[in-house]
Amino acid sequence: MAKVTPELFHVLNDPKLEAVLARLYNEAVKQIWPVMWRLLPQLPKMIRGGADWDNKDNAYYEDKYIPIVPAQGAFLYMQACALKAKNIVEFGTSFGISTLYLAKAAKDNGGKVITTEYVPKKAATAQQNFDQAGLADYIQILEGDALETLKEVEGEIDLVLLDGWPDLVFEVFKLLEPKLKTGAVIMVDDVEGFTPAMQDYLDYVRSPDNGYISSVVKPDKGMEFTIKVK
């Protein structure tokens, strides 16, 4: 994302939320080059089939946004609207960018988002962002390790976003799996950059016998995606 412009958020139709997202993305953009520099040793691997996640840099990321990009946010929001998702769960809040997209859908659908973040400063700042966007009533943020906090999530879950550290994707998914509704959608970010770190998850959801249909989503050219809502 080179530049943060209002058109990036038009799908949300919520000026207060869009202003908060614009502010957060402007902060995130400033971190892109330092983060890329940090990832430089892994970049060749990330481009050629993906890298492992070795957890060595976790402390470095404690003040980094590393968010989904606005096009992913719009896609998430629209998926949640199409599903009429009410019970939405997220692993990896960071400062709350992806959560805000999901929360707008939760508000539209009469539901809620449960999200979890283990860096206390991030969780506290995310909460402020939710308040500012006017969406705090639709979000419950659980501070702590997802493998503990998400044990208390109740079914049936309509939509899951897994965007914490890639090596935990399968473990967190297995924790939530018994609570997934038939027809639930599970989305995982960074699948291409960190494929080996989540290979166990990919093998599982791509084996039809386990009851899923799964593929990387990356349309080669743009398609207008429209949902009839009224």
Ligand SMILES: C[S@@+](CC[C@H](N)C(=O)[O-])C[C@H]1O[C@@H](n2cnc3c(N)ncnc32)[C@H](O)[C@@H]1O
């Ligand atoms: C890629 S960022 C999430 C970005 C966020 N979804 C967004 O789009 O703005 C991953 C986040 O997951 C958090 N995280 C990693 N492992 C975790 C765990 N075991 N429990 C809770 N949070 C975790 C990290 O601290 C980090 O903030």
